[in-house]
Amino acid sequence: MPRLLTLSDIPGCMLLKDAAGWNQTEQDWRNLLAAAPEGCFGIDCEGRLAASASAACFGRDLAWIGMVLTDPAYRGRGFARLLMERCLESLEGRGVAWAKLDATDMGYPLYRKLGFEDECAVERWARPPGPVPDPPDPAQFRPWEVADWRVLDCQAFGADRSSLLPLLAFEDAAAVPGLGYAMGRPGTRAAYFGPCVATSGEAARDLLSRFLSLHSHETVFWDLLPHNQAALSLAHRFGFERRRELIRMARSVAARPAEFLHNDAYVFAIAGFEYG
Ligand SMILES: CC(C)(COP(=O)(O)OP(=O)(O)OC[C@H]1O[C@@H](n2cnc3c(N)ncnc32)[C@H](O)[C@@H]1OP(=O)(O)O)[C@@H](O)C(=O)NCCC(=O)NCCS
Structure with missing residues (x-):
């Protein structure tokens, strides 16, 4: 049990x-x-x-x-x-x-039976170790603070993650004032980039480039929503390759809940398949 x-x-x-x-x-x-x-x-x-x-x-x-x-x-x-x-x-x-959840091929049949419906694709991209072209000026970054990012993160993700994000920020978090933030953490197979929420592709590029410069000797995993075209083009530009596709799925739990609003155009990297 x-x-x-x-x-x-x-x-x-x-x-x-x-x-x-x-x-x-x-x-x-x-x-x-x-x-x-x-x-x-x-x-x-x-x-x-x-x-x-x-x-x-x-x-x-x-x-x-x-x-x-x-x-x-x-x-x-x-x-x-x-x-x-x-x-x-x-x-x-x-x-x-x-x-909601991100379903692998093995989990998908079970989730369908339990009433989850497809929302969109979510993909794992990987970059082998290697130098990063044109790393950004470190002076433009600031430490990440939950108070600065609570509203934007909520608009992007659709729910208040302010209890989770400080836990993930312990290792490597940075922000471009007013434009976006990114975090990263170690993994057993590769360094992990995410979450990254930004209002502009340029800010996301600088945050990604900063992270990759710090981890150029490691493989880096990045999970993104491929319908965010700006994220997809950054993945190609920085030498990532697509490794896996999962399906993001959603199900109402309460009876007739309000529509769940979110903005994937701001989501450059998810926080993880286990967090969304
Ligand atoms: C996916 C996973 C967790 C399923 O675990 P499990 O304990 O074997 O699953 P269950 O025995 O509870 O089966 C659940 C249901 O899914 C079905 N199912 C499970 N695997 C299936 C498969 N590969 N194809 C089709 N149906 C499958 C079962 O028939 C069962 O249906 P039922 O309840 O109507 O009889 C397991 O295969 C696993 O750990 N896979 C690797 C990790 C992974 O991908 N996890 C999912 C992350 S989203």
């Missing part, structure tokens, strides 16, 4: 994500547990953690479901379905209006 995950489950969580070849670190799990202390669930089988799922709430407007993982040895026993049902039940209990 599903139970709440705690910090002591992190080694088991890392085994689950390693089996799927994902990029999250132990710190990512700590962040998720801090952002969603009542929304991270697991199922034990034969004395070990066999499956996981998380639902991080952004106020009552939206929850993001992620880390839906079942150990390969325990797949096909209904664990992912049980965990998804537990997540949705907890969101209903908390009066959340909408749930």
